[in-house]
Amino acid sequence: NTRARAAWATAGRLTGAELHAPDGRRYAAGDRIVTLAPAARGAIVTSQRGVVDHVDVDARRLWVRMDDGQLHRLEGDELSADRLDHGYAVTVHRAQGATVDTAHRLHDGGGRELAYVAMSRARRHTTIHLVADDLDQAAEDLRRDWRHALVLPRFDGHVA
Numbered sequence: 448n449t450r451a452r453a454a455w456a457t458a459g460r461l462t463g464a465e466l467h468a469p470d471g472r473r474y475a476a477g478d479r480i481v482t483l484a485p486a487a488r489g490a491i492v493t494s495q496r497g498v499v500d501h502v503d504v505d506a507r508r509l510w511v512r513m514d515d516g517q518l519h520r521l522e523g524d525e526l527s528a529d530r531l532d533h534g535y536a537v538t539v540h541r542a543q544g545a546t547v548d549t550a551h552r553l554h555d556g557g558g559r560e561l562a563y564v565a566m567s568r569a570r571r572h573t574t575i576h577l578v579a580d581d582l583d584q585a586a587e588d589l590r591r592d593w594r595h596a597l598v599l600p601r602f603d604g605h606v607a
Contacts, residue, residue: 451535452478464504470528474499474509481534481541486525490517494541496534514545539565551576559593 455461461475468474478499482491497513508522524530539557542550543564550569554562554577566573579585 448533448535452533455479455535464502466502466504466507466509466526468526468528468531472528472531472533474502474526474533476500476502479534480509480511481532481537482530483532484530486519486521486530491519491521494537494544496537496545542568546570548572550574553577554589554592556592562593 452461455477456475461477463476465473465475474480476499480497480499482493482495485492491513495513495515497511497519499509500512500518501510502508503510506522507526508520509526510518510520512518521531539552539561545568547568548571550565550573552562552565552573552575554575566575575589577585577588579588
């Protein structure tokens with residue numbers, strides 16, 4: 448999340464004043480966020496994602512447009528580290544139920560069930576990132592972790 452936010456800032460995707468949350472995180476218009484707990488007013492649920500639309504530094508509040516299109520105000524305890532985080536990258540568990548155009552998965556184990564959840568989030572394209580010494584080791588790691596899967600993903604030969 449830290450690296451992704453820095454890249455967005457460099458690209459000019461974050462604008463205006465920054466709100467400094469109690470835990471030291473900073474939020475600006477354009478930031479991707481994810482909720483870690485329901486909002487007090489019950490309008491937001493856990494793991495909902497959105498984009499900061501507007502920051503009111505003086506009132507210490509954020510206006511966030513959630514991925515469902517709804518605009519919500521977050522303030523007070525809703526800005527704490529146990530309630531709100533940057534949402535550029537999320538865990539597979541937190542992404543469950545989300546649908547995106549493109550997904551990236553850092554494979555670090557977890558078996559085929561977790562892989563299925565991760566790989567079924569994207570409408571168009573999923574990229575698996577795997578740390579290995581070489582392609583043979585990468586293929587072996589995936590075979591071992593997903594050996595009971597019915598279909599292995601197609602490897603296009605591209606190595607990043």
